[in-house]
Amino acid sequence: MGLTVTQKILSRKAGKPVQTGEIVEVGVDFTLTHDVTGPIAVSEFERMGVGRVWDPDRVALVLDHATPSKDIQAAEACQKLRRFAAEQGISRVYDEGQGVEHVLLPESRWVRPGSVLFGADSHTVTAGACALFATGVGSTDLAAIWALGTTWIRVPAQMRFNFTGEMPRWLSGKDLILHVLRLIGTNGAHYASMEFTGSVISRLDMDQRFTLCNMSVEAGAKNGIVPADEVTAAFFGVSPEDLKELVSDEDATYEQWLEVDVTGMPPQVAVPSSPGNVKDVTELSNVRVDRVFIGSCTNGRLSDLEAAAEVLRGKRIARGVVALVLPGSATVFHEALKRGLVETFLEAGVTVGPPSCGPCYGGHLGVAGPGEVVVSTSNRNFRGRMGHADALVYLASPAVAAASAVTGRISSPEEVI
Amino acid sequence: MRVRSRVVCVGDDVDTDAIIPGKYLGSQEPAFLAGHVLEGLSTRFPGDLANVSILCAGENFGCGSSREHAALALRAAGIRCVIAASFARIFFRNAINTGLLAVELKAVSKLSEGDDVEVDVEVCRVVNHSTGEVFSIPQYAGTVRDIVAAGGLVEYVRRRTGR
Numbered sequence: 001m002g003l004t005v006t007q008k009i010l011s012r013k014a015g016k017p018v019q020t021g022e023i024v025e026v027g028v029d030f031t032l033t034h035d036v037t038g039p040i041a042v043s044e045f046e047r048m049g050v051g052r053v054w055d056p057d058r059v060a061l062v063l064d065h066a067t068p069s070k071d072i073q074a075a076e077a078c079q080k081l082r083r084f085a086a087e088q089g090i091s092r093v094y095d096e097g098q099g100v101e102h103v104l105l106p107e108s109r110w111v112r113p114g115s116v117l118f119g120a121d122s123h124t125v126t127a128g129a130c131a132l133f134a135t136g137v138g139s140t141d142l143a144a145i146w147a148l149g150t151t152w153i154r155v156p157a158q159m160r161f162n163f164t165g166e167m168p169r170w171l172s173g174k175d176l177i178l179h180v181l182r183l184i185g186t187n188g189a190h191y192a193s194m195e196f197t198g199s200v201i202s203r204l205d206m207d208q209r210f211t212l213c214n215m216s217v218e219a220g221a222k223n224g225i226v227p228a229d230e231v232t233a234a235f236f237g238v239s240p241e242d243l244k245e246l247v248s249d250e251d252a253t254y255e256q257w258l259e260v261d262v263t264g265m266p267p268q269v270a271v272p273s274s275p276g277n278v279k280d281v282t283e284l285s286n287v288r289v290d291r292v293f294i295g296s297c298t299n300g301r302l303s304d305l306e307a308a309a310e311v312l313r314g315k316r317i318a319r320g321v322v323a324l325v326l327p328g329s330a331t332v333f334h335e336a337l338k339r340g341l342v343e344t345f346l347e348a349g350v351t352v353g354p355p356s357c358g359p360c361y362g363g364h365l366g367v368a369g370p371g372e373v374v375v376s377t378s379n380r381n382f383r384g385r386m387g388h389a390d391a392l393v394y395l396a397s398p399a400v401a402a403a404s405a406v407t408g409r410i411s412s413p414e415e416v417i
Numbered sequence: 418m419r420v421r422s423r424v425v426c427v428g429d430d431v432d433t434d435a436i437i438p439g440k441y442l443g444s445q446e447p448a449f450l451a452g453h454v455l456e457g458l459s460t461r462f463p464g465d466l467a468n469v470s471i472l473c474a475g476e477n478f479g480c481g482s483s484r485e486h487a488a489l490a491l492r493a494a495g496i497r498c499v500i501a502a503s504f505a506r507i508f509f510r511n512a513i514n515t516g517l518l519a520v521e522l523k524a525v526s527k528l529s530e531g532d533d534v535e536v537d538v539e540v541c542r543v544v545n546h547s548t549g550e551v552f553s554i555p556q557y558a559g560t561v562r563d564i565v566a567a568g569g570l571v572e573y574v575r576r577r578t579g580r
Contacts, residue, residue: 023558023559023560025560036442036443036484037483037484037485039445040445040486043445044571047571048571048574048575048578049575049578049580050574050578065442066442066443071443073443074443119483120483121482121483122481122482122483122507136483136507137483137507138483138484138485138507138510138511139483139485139511140485140511140514140515140569140571141510141511141514141570143570143571144514144570144573144574147574148574148577148578152559152560186477187430187476187477187480190506220480220505220506222506361434361439361442361482362434362438362439362440363439363440367440380434380482382432382435382457382481383434383435383457384435384438384439384457385434385439389457
């Protein structure tokens with residue numbers, strides 16, 4: 001019987017063929033944590049009494065959440081992680097302002113196709129776009145991986161999402177995953193593996209694939225994955241031949257298989273207060289907007305900023321709207337500057353700030369007040385997620401967010417271009 | 418391991434922002450977190466958790482972020498067991514790792530607010546003493562069983578590595 005790419009990776013790391021539903025122990029290749037989950041991981045690791053992390057070269061610490069340190073407590077959390085890195089000989093510390101972990105790590109090419117990544121952050125699933133197994137855990141789980149180099153996992157059921165048809169002009173990876181959430185809901189891929197394939201996916205660039213895998217966790221998935229192809233190989237500078245094992249076998253079996261035709265699909269928007277509460281953008285044209293946020297681990301990459309800039313070029317945002325762009329990494333920021341995107345944003349009246357997770361989790365940098373309506377390119381719109389419990393958050397693509405900033409109400413890019 | 422208490426009930430899809438909002442994540446202090454637990458869901462919390470050890474929930478409890486603060490806050494507020502129709506996977510791991518029992522029971526809707534409920538994970542049974550109903554729950558498997566038996570993941574690792 002054939003295997004899916006996820007089953008292949010897990011079987012190799014478990015040292016035996018894995019069966020759906022069984023609990024296996026897998027070796028871990030890479031770990032990541034940040035300034036919110038990391039300090040607890042360090043404390044729990046120290047309580048475990050093992051002394052040294054199993055392999056300091058497989059540990060990344062990213063200071064991206066309450067940074068640039070928003071208060072003294074945040075600064076202390078960063079200090080604790082830097083101190084831990086120095087004690088343990090961990091060199092991979094991405095300091096304040098360098099970027100959002102799920103943008104940075106793939107960008108640095110540290111994580112590799114076919115590997116296993118565990119991160120103390122739910123959006124660790126993003127890296128599945130690189131044809132690897134990536135999933136999120138909590139702080140103590142991560143500490144145990146630092147101690148043992150392995151962890152347990154229940155082998156996930158396999159779900160396949162095959163996208164075909166003609167991709168409309170303004171449709172993006174964000175719209176595809178929002179549409180999937182619309183179809184299956186926030187528990188639709190409970191504990192499962194979501195594999196994304198089809199002619200539409202083959203033509204998606206890596207940035208869009210990251211967005212797609214990023215929000216697989218919003219459907220309850222254990223991991224999202226795009227099998228390796230020429231796009232993956234080009235991203236890692238290797239030959240497609242080198243990655244040929246990292247695809248699913250023709251006769252692999254799936255617990256669920258969904259076909260999605262994207263032809264004529266309008267941009268998708270998740271309305272308050274669930275990522276599974278998705279509508280066509282055209283149904284929302286009466287919704288007035290106070291804030292727009294473009295960035296995050298979902299949509300803070302270069303092609304995201306390019307899409308937003310394309311909509312904003314030569315225009316001004318509506319009076320009364322506050323719009324903020326936070327590039328996902330210092331590299332993205334620099335490239336956006338060189339390509340004139342930052343100039344486009346500033347000329348449009350958009351504020352450009354440092355890479356940070358701040359607004360997405362209501363931490364800092366543009367926190368929403370009571371009753372404010374936010375259009376955000378991030379990943380969650382739970383009640384209270386981006387600030388006050390009575391703020392209303394709509395999740396959309398960068399192009400829709402930019403168009404909404406221009407009109408002051410939720411809009412399709414076609415309305416302003 | 419046995420827990421018996423009056424229960425408090427919440428609905429489906431209680432997310433981690435409802436359990437402990439992002440603005441409190443700068444703290445890892447259990448008592449502080451307990452003071453804000455579930456306040457994102459309703460103003461009845463955390464007040465209504467006083468003298469309650471069992472929380473009942475619907476589907477997908479703890480969905481969203483990986484923040485262990487959610488399990489820590491519930492534990493510090495005196496909750497020793499969450500019974501839910503289903504759990505989001507990271508919350509489930511965080512719960513058992515930090516010594517909070519997470520019990521999956523599809524028939525959780527047969528437990529009503531204020532019922533006197535007893536959970537016994539050793540004999541895989543939930544008893545509703547208010548109605549007399551008895552429910553079977555699945556046994557924890559493999560490593561999960563070992564972590565629960567150790568009382569949490571830190572102790573599990575200490576035992577496994579001979580510390």
